Amino acid sequence: MDKTENSHIPMIGAEVFIEPGQSPEEIDLWFQQLQKNGMKITRIRMFESYMHKADGSWDFSLFDTAFRAGEKYDIKIYANLFPATDFTDVGGFKFPKSEANLEEISSYIQHLVPHFKQFTSLYGWVPINEPGSGVLPEDEHSLKSFEDWKAREVKELYNSQGFTTLDFRKEKFLLYYNTWFLNWLTQEIHLYDPDALIHVNNHAIFQHAAEYNFPQWRSFLSSLGGSAHASWHFGYFSRHKYAVAMSANSEMLRSGAGPLPWLMTELQGGNNIYSAFNPLCPTPEEIAQWLWITIGSGSKGSIFWCLNPRRSGFEAGEWAMLNYLNEPSYRMRAASEVIKVINEHADFFSEASVAESGIHILYTRESMWIEQALQVKSDVAEPGRDIGGVMKSALAWFEAITEMGVSPCFNEIGEFDFLREDYAGEAIILAHQISIPSRYWNALESFVEKGGHLIAEGLTAYYDENAFTLMGKDFPFQKLFGGVIKEFILKDRLFELEIENHTHMAHLWYGIIHPVTGQAIAMNEEEVLALRNTFGQGKVLWIPSLIGLGSRITDDYHSLVSLLNRELGHILDQQFFRFSKQQAGLLMKTLQHGKDYLSILINKSQESQEISIQGLENLRPVLWYANKKGTVVSKEQIQINREETLLIRWVSYSD
Structure with missing residues (x-):
């Protein structure tokens, strides 16, 4: 994937969490499980705290094991920068705390990037995990940068007719500051890996959208991503509306990416106990729904957080796609079934685009x-x-x-x-x-x-x-x-x-x-x-x-x-496809590849539905996927069961 390349098959994966105490055999098994279940991509948090020793030396061996396993099983790895931070800091750094801290981050990148760019499993770099802080931090670097920004601020030509108004300079600066820091980190990475792909995943987009300037990010990113954890990020929705929440989140990312590829960098993969605002365990049906919704929104892939559960600290034992015996859960199996369909129809999915609604x-x-x-x-x-x-x-x-x-x-x-x-x-x-x-x-x-x-x-x-x-x-x-x-x-x-x-x-x-x-x-x-x-x-x-x-x-x-x-x-009336009548609790995404179309239908209502679709004529349905035994006779006769996802390929009667 590069800045203009959208034509590859969507890649599904899960993040491998690396921490001290893990054995090489266990790490190898996780990458083997990725491969066995059809997953082609992962992301790894590159914890400085687990590499940089107290005496100043660096020991990359734990993470080398993971990157070698990636090479062995042909798994692409996004390396996520994670400079030294407190053990309880679950999300990682958002901004440098001081000039000294900025230099420390630069040194970390200087040691990290040259070492790991040697691995063929390295796919790209994620400069920050989940940028977006909500408010301007009250640290030394942020406050000084704010004062410097104000000193060079150009006065707006429009002044609200000369009235005294509220001061939104903090908000404007935070918008600038996120962009500046992401760009600075990208430039630091490119000092040592000039051709590296750069990807970033914003989070809580319904709350933090005001501090993301996606059009400016396009100038230095290779692709845009996001985190869409139902437990953390979908507080504006009840659970039966999580599918539409995923659709809205995805459409905001698609818009932000513009001409760049986008993928959902984090999807909730498993149960949470103490972490998150609204703990839940996704059902296998929800896993399939979220994957197909992102793909139906033009995503070039999704990565679950996470494959294996971390063993200690915040989120210990939570969120994983594998169970505690390192076996695939029902959620992992549901994702694997989606991957099989993508692979079976790779020609379509590699070139498909969203059918625009206008x-x-x-x-x-x-x-x-x-x-x-x-x-x-x-x-x-x-x-x-x-x-x-x-x-x-x-x-x-x-x-x-x-x-x-x-x-x-x-x-x-x-x-x-x-x-x-x-x-x-x-x-x-x-x-x-x-x-x-x-x-x-x-x-x-x-x-x-x-x-x-x-x-x-x-x-x-x-x-x-x-x-x-x-x-x-x-x-x-x-x-x-x-x-x-x-x-x-x-x-x-x-x-x-x-x-x-x-x-x-x-x-x-x-x-x-x-x-x-x-x-x-x-x-x-x-x-x-x-x-x-x-x-x-x-x-x-x-x-x-x-x-x-x-x-x-x-x-x-x-x-x-x-x-x-x-x-x-x-x-x-100009839509390629739409419901013949309003369908509460249902949604449909439509992909287009030339003159070929694919409908992705999801039923979140409380019962099975008989639905009818109107749109393009002289087409017959071919059922590609149904995970609850739904059936399709024609556009006017579609049976979709509760919590089911259907994929319907529309082909000409002459084909």
């Missing part, structure tokens, strides 16, 4: 910053105004579209291509994105003017990038949205909102609109509560109420799906 759910990091900055201690938790409200709103629309059998794109606004000449057949959804930075105002106008369809919901565009409210007669989106807000009113935690004779459950607020060019589509007596506006060649639907979160709180997306069918019917 529907883009955009989030803005500034919305996440402002939401965080404006928090106050409250006796009542309300999703719309708590931390996570803007992301959960975006996720609500993602879930609704998923129930239609369509997989929307999930982009940070800076990852969307606003430079095209034609956006006919494309839609953007801004769900409760409370901040729309000034640099995107004209871009959004251009998108709609050139034929795009925009849905703005909730308190979208309430603020600019500085938490300055945009509400008022000089509202910059007046022409685009077709009106201005008179005021927002707190109604109730849940209340009914009638839009074009359809009842929606909305959350907390409704906005009263003064129409200018837009057509009213929702009224409360004489108050206008929603507009539809034509702008250039495109259209805008503006609903300044949180109908997405209302649907999510009630776990009922019927009204939202109905709205989407009415509003985006012209885009939905």
Whole structure:
């Protein structure tokens, strides 16, 4: 895999955890198990603490054993930098603590990289395990770097009309600082291994997305990855929604990677007892679901954390794909079955790409910053105004579209291509994105003017990038949205909102609109509560109420799906495949290879389902995979059992 190469068969693997006390025979057995189960890739944490001796000498022998085993069994190894840290530090370093510590990290790389680049099993380097700290660290190096950054900061041309505004320099610096340190580590690695592949896995993306500048990372990464541990990272979802969580996480990574390959660097492989926020043991069915979802989202592979359980400390005995006797668990066997299908159809999977939906759910990091900055201690938790409200709103629309059998794109606004000449057949959804930075105002106008369809919901565009409210007669989106807000009113935690004779459950607020060019589509007596506006060649639907979160709180997306069918019917009709009707609890990902298509269907509902798919005509189904005895007769007659995953290849009747 290199910076432009996406055409190889997806590789599935599991991380081998190396620690003192392990025997060469045991390490050899783990790599043998990887090979026997069809796994081709692993990752190893290169613990400096287990190599660098107290007298200053280096002993690599323990890890040499693992790399030789990789060569023996043809297993590719991602070497994950892990400079000296406290034994209880489960995630590893995120930033240098001081200039002295930065020099120590440089020395560690200088000793480590030249030694291990000699092994043919070395596949690439991971500079940091799970970058993303949530807040700016209060250490010497970070604080000094922050002051240096402020000293050379260029004053923004846009200044919120000269008003005094909140200070988001810490957030902006953290965005810069993550990028700087990853790039610095990459350059250090390339001093000794110039052609090395560089990969990194962010984590907790629904919470940490605001500090990841993926487009800038592309300049020095070979591939992008992520950690998607249900126990750690899916707190915004209940367990029966973990499949859609994996889909959303994957789509965010696919967007961030852009032209680069991406793979899911960490998936939960086994049971956890004391570690993580929400302990669980994945079922074999969930293992298969997560693998197929990532592949259906364009991933070039996945690596489970982990193959063997560490023996001591935090996470001891947890997370593993092998049992304590070093035998494959049911989870490992489920992964192996997935690998067999990938290998049987290697020609398709090596060249397949995601069948694009044309529907883009955009989030803005500034919305996440402002939401965080404006928090106050409250006796009542309300999703719309708590931390996570803007992301959960975006996720609500993602879930609704998923129930239609369509997989929307999930982009940070800076990852969307606003430079095209034609956006006919494309839609953007801004769900409760409370901040729309000034640099995107004209871009959004251009998108709609050139034929795009925009849905703005909730308190979208309430603020600019500085938490300055945009509400008022000089509202910059007046022409685009077709009106201005008179005021927002707190109604109730849940209340009914009638839009074009359809009842929606909305959350907390409704906005009263003064129409200018837009057509009213929702009224409360004489108050206008929603507009539809034509702008250039495109259209805008503006609903300044949180109908997405209302649907999510009630776990009922019927009204939202109905709205989407009415509003985006012209885009939905161009889908290669989608469900003939809404299917709560089901999702479908579609891959394309030339004129060939593959549907990946997953049933997370509580019972078996008879489903029908609409889309391309004159195709017959060929069942590639069914792990619960589901059956496929035609597009109109598909039987999928509870917790089942089906893979359906669509071929021409003439083939």
